[in-house]
Amino acid sequence: ADLVVLGVGVRPRVDLAEAAGLAIDNGIVVDDRLRTRAPGVYAVGDVARFPWGPDGTSVRVEHFVHAERMGYVAARNLLGHDEPFRFAPFFWSQHYDVPIAYVGTGPWDEVEVVGDPAKRDVLALFRSRGRAVALASIYHDQESLRFEALLERDDTASIEQLWQQLRR
Numbered sequence: 001a002d003l004v005v006l007g008v009g010v011r012p013r014v015d016l017a018e019a020a021g022l023a024i025d026n027g028i029v030v031d032d033r034l035r036t037r038a039p040g041v042y043a044v045g046d047v048a049r050f051p052w053g054p055d056g057t058s059v060r061v062e063h064f065v066h067a068e069r070m071g072y073v074a075a076r077n078l079l080g081h082d083e084p085f086r087f088a089p090f091f092w093s094q095h096y097d098v099p100i101a102y103v104g105t106g107p108w109d110e111v112e113v114v115g116d117p118a119k120r121d122v123l124a125l126f127r128s129r130g131r132a133v134a135l136a137s138i139y140h141d142q143e144s145l146r147f148e149a150l151l152e153r154d155d156t157a158s159i160e161q162l163w164q165q166l167r168r
Contacts, residue, residue, distance in 0.1 A: 027046075123166055
């Protein structure tokens with residue numbers, strides 16, 4: 001190969017939080033309101049590890065839109081609201097002319113793929129114990145956004161209806 005590019009992710013900078021006695025687990029551990037275990041201290045963005053989904057899976061998302069959404073919820077909670085962070089984890093990536101979108105989280109034990117990667121027309125549904133937990137897509141932004149909205153509402157019946165429509 002003439003050129004090799006390797007993306008290995010990022011490590012959250014948690015030294016200050018760790019020195020302050022905050023819980024650390026591949027990021028600063030927060031609850032569903034984005035609070036750390038220290039009173040009045042919140043963490044947001046790609047440094048925060050938060051519970052998400054019906055199983056409370058602990059996730060850390062490295063995406064600027066996600067950080068913005070977390071900041072909004074944390075600010076409201078600092079102002080006295082008591083709101084859980086319910087935005088679904090997601091990212092997208094553009095590889096030349098191919099957009100790849102992913103929404104949801106793992107772990108999963110089953111993947112169902114429809115479409116043809118060679119034609120750049122793919123949807124992949126990830127399931128955990130039969131329950132849809134994530135969707136990856138190429139050139140299916142609208143379907144991905146619909147899935148995201150249903151996932152955030154934990155609307156499993158509508159997710160299954162959507163998937164049946166998309167499989168056709």
